[in-house]
Amino acid sequence: MVSQINYDSINNMQFDVLREIGNIGAGNATTALSQMINSKIDMKIPKVELLEFKYLADIVGGAENLVVGILFTLEGQANGMMMFMMEKIAAHRLVNLLLNNPSDKITDDFTEMEMSALNEIGNIIAGAYLSSLSTLTNMLITSSIPYLSIDMAGAILSVPAIEFGKIGDKALLIETEFGDKENAVNGYFILIPTLKSYEAILSSLGL
Amino acid sequence: MKEMIRVGMADLNVCVAPNAIATLGLGSCVGIVLYDPRNKIAGLVHIMLPDSTKIINNENKAKFADTGIDALIEKMVSIGANRKNLVAKIAGGAQMFAFSNNSEMMRIGDRNVEAVRKKLKDIGIEIRAAHTGENYGRTIEFYPETGELHIKSVGRDRIII
Numbered sequence: 434m435v436s437q438i439n440y441d442s443i444n445n446m447q448f449d450v451l452r453e454i455g456n457i458g459a460g461n462a463t464t465a466l467s468q469m470i471n472s473k474i475d476m477k478i479p480k481v482e483l484l485e486f487k488y489l490a491d492i493v494g495g496a497e498n499l500v501v502g503i504l505f506t507l508e509g510q511a512n513g514m515m516m517f518m519m520e521k522i523a524a525h526r527l528v529n530l531l532l533n534n535p536s537d538k539i540t541d542d543f544t545e546m547e548m549s550a551l552n553e554i555g556n557i558i559a560g561a562y563l564s565s566l567s568t569l570t571n572m573l574i575t576s577s578i579p580y581l582s583i584d585m586a587g588a589i590l591s592v593p594a595i596e597f598g599k600i601g602d603k604a605l606l607i608e609t610e611f612g613d614k615e616n617a618v619n620g621y622f623i624l625i626p627t628l629k630s631y632e633a634i635l636s637s638l639g640l
Numbered sequence: 641m642k643e644m645i646r647v648g649m650a651d652l653n654v655c656v657a658p659n660a661i662a663t664l665g666l667g668s669c670v671g672i673v674l675y676d677p678r679n680k681i682a683g684l685v686h687i688m689l690p691d692s693t694k695i696i697n698n699e700n701k702a703k704f705a706d707t708g709i710d711a712l713i714e715k716m717v718s719i720g721a722n723r724k725n726l727v728a729k730i731a732g733g734a735q736m737f738a739f740s741n742n743s744e745m746m747r748i749g750d751r752n753v754e755a756v757r758k759k760l761k762d763i764g765i766e767i768r769a770a771h772t773g774e775n776y777g778r779t780i781e782f783y784p785e786t787g788e789l790h791i792k793s794v795g796r797d798r799i800i801i
Contacts, residue, residue, distance in 0.1 A: 486648065486649040486650045486651075486688070486703075487648030487649060487650065487651050488648070489649065490649075490664070490665060495664070496664035496665035496779075497664050497665055497779055499794065502736070502737075504737050506739065580737040580738060580739060581737075582736050582737050582775075583794075584665075584667070584736065584776055584777040584794055585664070585665035585667075585777040585779065585794060586665060587649065587664050587665020587666065587667065587777065588665045588666060588667030588668075588734065588736055588776070588777020588778070589667060589736060589777070590649075590665075590667070591649065591665075591666070591667030591668045591669045591688070591736065591777075592667060592668055592736050592737060592748075594649060594669075594688060595668055595669070595688050595689060595748055598650065598688045598689055598695075598703055599689065599695055600697065601697050602650065602697070602699075602700050602703070
């Protein structure tokens, strides 16, 4: 029997569950980041959107906008990939917060130190989302090391979009905004379980 | 150039000179330009996956190398292109992340390019120029007036093929 599960026809209850995973994950991530920089970081309630590929890049300022993508592959009881993405300028702000740089330090390239800070941010955020997913589903899910790429939004998004493309014609995007008063940072989180894992996740949630 | 027609991900469109056609931020996807030099009609399809027969949900023809190229030819012929004149230029198929542990995911760009080359060979369309692989994104613009494909990448010089 071929599976009929499809992100395009996701129902309200499934959508709510995915949003809840996003909410809890973003909360965990914010707490972890606050501890890392030893100062309070606020977070807005994440927005969850299901977008057609054609419009995917519009949400991050267009296909040619420069973004940082940090990608992980998932292993364990669920397989797939997840990606955390932010505009390059937002990544600079976040790194500045973390490394105590002047907040207006925005350069063409990231230094080695800044790159490793970005990887660490990716690890924290991915870990936070994964632990919320693992807790809710009671599944053991681990992630790979972070893979980082800085390029045009369309090009970065093509990688998760292709994975979504194997299942349907839309991608699920969770947008979170966090930061302190002067430095708001928008981050986009994309979770793509394989079709089999997606079914396993939903069934473990009783859906 | 009068107007630049945009093609999104898993999308296709056609244009006639003096208009031009573009797709922005190609990553592991492949952009295939088909061109009828005599009638100055061009088409562009932005494919994401190599093979529609491997996927259950394959209604969107522009998403796949095999069905995308067929659908593009059909649309070009419907606006006056001659199938016999068609030649191709292709770009994209990059590996955006340096995965170390998952060969299938890592090779999706290469597999897309291979599938496009095979499809074009099978239906007898010559590839005049190609700029594929590597590890960076590309914006491509095609000008039917001159037959030039312009490729722009971050921090690199514009390439014309």
